[in-house]
Amino acid sequence: MSAAAKNIATEPQAQPGPFDGWLRGTGDDIDAVAGGLSWLARERTDALARVRGQGAPTAKTEGWRYTGLRSLIEQDFRPVDEPLTAVVADDLEDVLVPGLDAHRIVLVNGRYAPELCVTDDLPKGVRVGGLRETLAQDPDALEDLLTRIAGEGSHVFASLNTAGMDDGLVMLLERGAVVERPIEVIHLSVGMDEPRVAQPRHLVRLGDGAQAELIERYVSLGESLYCTNSVLEIALGRDAILKHRRLQSESPNAFHITGLYLRQGENSRYHGVNIGLGGAWARTDLIMRFAGEHAECDLVGLYLAGDKQLIDYHMDVRHALPNCSSRETFKGIVHGKGKAVFDGLVYVAQDAQKTDAAMSNRNLILSDSAEVDTKPQLEIYADDVKCSHGTTVGQIEPEMLFYLRSRGISAPIARRMLCLGFAGEIIDALGNQALQDYVAEQVGQRLEQAPI
Amino acid sequence: MLSVKGLKANVGEKEILQGLDLEVGPGEVHAIMGPNGSGKSTFAHVLSGREGYEVTDGSVTFDGADLLELEPEERARIGLFLAFQYPVELPGVNNTYFLKAALNAIRKSRGEEELDAVSFMRLMKERLKILHLDDSLLKRPVNFGFSGGEKKRNEIFQMAMLEPKLAILDETDSGLDIDALRIVADGVNALRSPERSMLVVTHYQRLLDYIQPDYVHVLAKGRIIRSGGKELALELEEKGYGWIVGEEAA
Numbered sequence: 202m203s204a205a206a207k208n209i210a211t212e213p214q215a216q217p218g219p220f221d222g223w224l225r226g227t228g229d230d231i232d233a234v235a236g237g238l239s240w241l242a243r244e245r246t247d248a249l250a251r252v253r254g255q256g257a258p259t260a261k262t263e264g265w266r267y268t269g270l271r272s273l274i275e276q277d278f279r280p281v282d283e284p285l286t287a288v289v290a291d292d293l294e295d296v297l298v299p300g301l302d303a304h305r306i307v308l309v310n311g312r313y314a315p316e317l318c319v320t321d322d323l324p325k326g327v328r329v330g331g332l333r334e335t336l337a338q339d340p341d342a343l344e345d346l347l348t349r350i351a352g353e354g355s356h357v358f359a360s361l362n363t364a365g366m367d368d369g370l371v372m373l374l375e376r377g378a379v380v381e382r383p384i385e386v387i388h389l390s391v392g393m394d395e396p397r398v399a400q401p402r403h404l405v406r407l408g409d410g411a412q413a414e415l416i417e418r419y420v421s422l423g424e425s426l427y428c429t430n431s432v433l434e435i436a437l438g439r440d441a442i443l444k445h446r447r448l449q450s451e452s453p454n455a456f457h458i459t460g461l462y463l464r465q466g467e468n469s470r471y472h473g474v475n476i477g478l479g480g481a482w483a484r485t486d487l488i489m490r491f492a493g494e495h496a497e498c499d500l501v502g503l504y505l506a507g508d509k510q511l512i513d514y515h516m517d518v519r520h521a522l523p524n525c526s527s528r529e530t531f532k533g534i535v536h537g538k539g540k541a542v543f544d545g546l547v548y549v550a551q552d553a554q555k556t557d558a559a560m561s562n563r564n565l566i567l568s569d570s571a572e573v574d575t576k577p578q579l580e581i582y583a584d585d586v587k588c589s590h591g592t593t594v595g596q597i598e599p600e601m602l603f604y605l606r607s608r609g610i611s612a613p614i615a616r617r618m619l620c621l622g623f624a625g626e627i628i629d630a631l632g633n634q635a636l637q638d639y640v641a642e643q644v645g646q647r648l649e650q651a652p653i
Numbered sequence: 654m655l656s657v658k659g660l661k662a663n664v665g666e667k668e669i670l671q672g673l674d675l676e677v678g679p680g681e682v683h684a685i686m687g688p689n690g691s692g693k694s695t696f697a698h699v700l701s702g703r704e705g706y707e708v709t710d711g712s713v714t715f716d717g718a719d720l721l722e723l724e725p726e727e728r729a730r731i732g733l734f735l736a737f738q739y740p741v742e743l744p745g746v747n748n749t750y751f752l753k754a755a756l757n758a759i760r761k762s763r764g765e766e767e768l769d770a771v772s773f774m775r776l777m778k779e780r781l782k783i784l785h786l787d788d789s790l791l792k793r794p795v796n797f798g799f800s801g802g803e804k805k806r807n808e809i810f811q812m813a814m815l816e817p818k819l820a821i822l823d824e825t826d827s828g829l830d831i832d833a834l835r836i837v838a839d840g841v842n843a844l845r846s847p848e849r850s851m852l853v854v855t856h857y858q859r860l861l862d863y864i865q866p867d868y869v870h871v872l873a874k875g876r877i878i879r880s881g882g883k884e885l886a887l888e889l890e891e892k893g894y895g896w897i898v899g900e901e902a903a
């Protein structure tokens with residue numbers, strides 16, 4: 202941890218903070234972006250104060266023990282400033298999922314890019330747009346949603362995002378709206394002349410009984426170096442169903458931070474599959490809250506970390522109400538000098554009787570220099586609950602490898618098959634053939650090329 | 654076809670194979686019998702290239718190649734096949750996908766064209782019949798949750814698909830009830846041909862009633878101590894191993 206960061210932690214506001222650069226110019230701009238909305242301006246001013254006060258987490262900060270921030274801070278990112286108009290539809294070709302039939306929304310460096318979107322066929326009752334334009338045209342639609350789901354957020358990056366947000370995706374489904382085809386959101390990042398950070402703020406709301414499948418993909422053009430610090434707020438109304446697939450496969454030099462804040466209404470279902478393939482440094486926080494009973498939250502995930510990669514998933518599921526269920530099923534494959542962190546916290550409050558919570562994290566380590574830090578945590582204060590957790594860290598069984606090789610299959614392919622076999626149930630959970638094939642191929646390729 | 658001369662192999666400090674000689678000609682079926690722990694599986698593993706065994710002496714040539722120099726997959730590609738005593742479960746690895754990868758890897762190494770999906774399925778259906786296997790097994794992960802008998806049949810099914818020149822069957826009959834045994838034995842017999850040799854490791858004469866061997870060998874303490882025709886197996890069934898092992902020691 203840098204000296205500057207330490208100073209900040211002990212002496213708030215005395216020194217320039219490590220992330221001041223991320224917000225350069227934001228102070229003057231707050232009212233402008235807040236579109237004259239006093240509630241938003243207040244949130245952002247408060248967030249700015251928190252950033253100044255909090256500084257960067259250190260190795261002693263809860264939730265950051267295994268995830269060093271030095272490489273992130275050293276980059277000294279500046280905010281993305283110019284809108285990128287240079288990206289054209291053809292540039293997307295390389296990052297598309299073959300055969301994926303979906304409505305398409307594109308953001309470039311955190312900015313909503315309507316000219317690249319294909320949303321003509323969206324059914325009625327679905328509204329999609331950029332945050333900036335929505336704030337300008339119909340700010341009332343965001344009230345009680347934007348910043349209200351995340352609150353202060355779980356760490357400084359959420360505050361940074363609130364203070365620095367300047368665009369993002371807004372997707373609002375009216376009560377009863379059902380979108381049959383998946384909605385794909387491509388978060389495309391393009392490197393700039395110097396290290397830039399984008400801080401997009403996304404809002405998704407499904408009204409009562411609404412249903413949708415959302416496929417978010419974080420991708421890059423080329424091997425560019427940049428940082429994305431995004432916050433995604435999701436509110437599910439009563440009986441709403443959201444299938445959410447998040448696929449992060451970015452440039453080997455990318456830094457990625459996502460805070461996903463979910464608020465689930467009664468009897469709603471959230472089914473999320475997170476696939477983390479990289480980037481240099483990626484941290485995802487999934488913060489799930491139940492606002493009604495009988496809701497189900499299913500978090501599935503797969504991460505693959507290799508040389509010079511850190512992938513960190515933090516989960517924070519809080520059962521404050523009875524009769525809800527949550528599942529965390531994460532698997533990881535770590536190879537080379539890769540590092541992965543899994544921290545799953547499930548908190549069951551005293552009143553949350555009949556909670557059904559299960560957490561599992563299984564890891565496959567392919568090399569001696571790979572590292573996995575896994576920390577499942579169940580905090581249970583209710584007495585009539587069904588809760589379980591388990592974690593494993595293992596290696597490829599030599600007998601399995603030999604069995605495949607004895608059938609003529611080369612060692613690298615055999616390893617790939619075994620890893621994909623291990624990851625298979627997670628990939629299957631994507632539930633969309635084109636996406637499954639794409640992910641299996643990406644995972645397979647990375648494994649085959651991976652130094653063991 | 655296969656020529657083993659003075660083969661010695663260790664596991665750790667322990668010498669398990671202690672100078673093993675064996676000659677197998679094309680199309681021949683050799684049975685290897687012997688007490689528990691005598692080194693039969695070790696021999697099979699050393700032939701197929703499993704890690705963890707150190708060959709300290711001797712040589713193995715297979716079809717002109719120095720077998721011990723080759724990686725396990727290379728041995729498979731030149732026509733060696735081991736039906737495991739304990740087939741390994743591969744969770745998440747689809748049986749069909751696995752077999753296709755194996756067959757095509759072998760074909761490719763022989764300069765043959767890879768089979769497309771349709772011809773592969775056709776071949777698979779045809780070979781499944783030989784083993785009376787249900788094709789639902791093909792959709793499942795390799796050996797995963799298979800019954801003991803299904804695992805053994807799946808081994809022979811793989812052999813039927815991969816068409817090796819030399820198949821080593823390590824106790825493929827053990828643990829099979831009499832019906833399953835007959836199916837496996839019929840499968841093996843269907844695969845007998847003048848170009849395909851077999852090494853059949855077994856404890857039981859019953860298998861050899863179905864698969865009539867050309868030669869029977871007794872392996873004890875890491876060496877072949879007696880060889881004969883199929884009548885030797887009958888004698889062993891009757892008298893056990895004690896008398897030969899005793900004679901040898903004397």
Ligand SMILES: Nc1ncnc2c1ncn2[C@@H]1O[C@H](COP(=O)(O)OP(=O)(O)OP(=O)(O)O)[C@@H](O)[C@H]1O
Nearest residue numbers: 664669687688689690691692693694695696705738
């Ligand atoms: N990995 C190992 N580590 C230590 N000892 C081993 C290992 N593998 C085999 N052995 C020993 O080598 C000897 C021969 O074992 P092997 O499995 O080859 O016998 P086998 O003839 O196949 O017996 P069975 O009829 O019971 O299958 C035994 O004493 C066994 O304990």
Ligand SMILES: [Mg+2]
Nearest residue numbers: 693694695738
């Ligand atoms: Mg054995």
